[in-house]
Amino acid sequence: MAHIGTLFIISSPSGAGKSSLIQALLDRPSTDGRLQVSVSHTTRSARPGEEHGVHYHFVDKPEFKALINRGAFYEWAEVFGNYYGTSREWIDQQLAQGIDILLDIDWQGARQIREQSPSAKSIFILPPSREELERRLNARQQDSAEVIQGRMAKAVSEMSHYDEYDYLLVNDTFEHALNQLSAIIEAERANTAKQAVRYQDLLSRLLAE
Numbered sequence: 001m002a003h004i005g006t007l008f009i010i011s012s013p014s015g016a017g018k019s020s021l022i023q024a025l026l027d028r029p030s031t032d033g034r035l036q037v038s039v040s041h042t043t044r045s046a047r048p049g050e051e052h053g054v055h056y057h058f059v060d061k062p063e064f065k066a067l068i069n070r071g072a073f074y075e076w077a078e079v080f081g082n083y084y085g086t087s088r089e090w091i092d093q094q095l096a097q098g099i100d101i102l103l104d105i106d107w108q109g110a111r112q113i114r115e116q117s118p119s120a121k122s123i124f125i126l127p128p129s130r131e132e133l134e135r136r137l138n139a140r141q142q143d144s145a146e147v148i149q150g151r152m153a154k155a156v157s158e159m160s161h162y163d164e165y166d167y168l169l170v171n172d173t174f175e176h177a178l179n180q181l182s183a184i185i186e187a188e189r190a191n192t193a194k195q196a197v198r199y200q201d202l203l204s205r206l207l208a209e
């Protein structure tokens, strides 16, 4: 089967709201089964409420390194002192079925995906201010003060990569950012070449002499 699924890379500084936006998008009644989020592997410890296989595949460093050596990752990177990676096998299976994939990954991973899949579309999400970013990291109540300070310290260097992305949006009002994200994905899905593969039967009926 032709690979008609699209990879959507979503990056932001930690706490800008990408996981919340992705979840809200997937929860929309209008979202069909053709859009799914990739569950990454990570060596970071699970936060309260996070489930293995749902939020992440939680593995230790030796296991992660074994997966790197096996070529299991489409991309991987060290972020905030932990390793994170995207499973190649799962992505290939979904794309082959025409399923579009959302990748919640950092700029290092985004670069690796673009090198291998130039047709991937990338979206960078900015917070409305540095103060609001820190407020959100605190309000999430998932990380220690030390971890939050470490993430804030990396936020400027993460944001400096915004111009490597196809789309840039500011997550100020949540609903507005969600509508923008949804509009980007819908527009990319309507790409003529992809639609022509998806609707080849319809097109051949409509265009028959």
Ligand SMILES: Nc1ncnc2c1ncn2[C@@H]1O[C@H](COP(=O)(O)OP(=O)(O)OP(=O)(O)O)[C@@H](O)[C@H]1O
Pocket (backbone or CB within 6 Å): 012, 013, 014, 015, 016, 017, 018, 019, 020, 021, 136, 137, 139, 140, 171, 172, 173, 174, 175, 177
């Ligand atoms: N537009 C918004 N206004 C106010 N709060 C928001 C908004 N968007 C997200 N939040 C809140 O900000 C916090 C951080 O959001 P989220 O966990 O989605 O960020 P993230 O970018 O995925 O972070 P990380 O990179 O660390 O995974 C959450 O508590 C979320 O509910």
Ligand SMILES: Nc1nc2c(ncn2[C@@H]2O[C@H](COP(=O)(O)O)[C@@H](O)[C@H]2O)c(=O)[nH]1
Pocket (backbone or CB within 6 Å): 011, 012, 013, 014, 040, 041, 044, 075, 076, 077, 079, 080, 084, 085, 086, 104, 105, 106, 107, 108, 109, 110
């Ligand atoms: N390069 C990759 N980055 C990833 C992946 N999965 C998540 N991430 C990024 O890590 C940070 C921190 O995430 P958190 O869950 O610990 O808050 C965030 O920027 C994610 O986008 C991945 O597979 N590859």
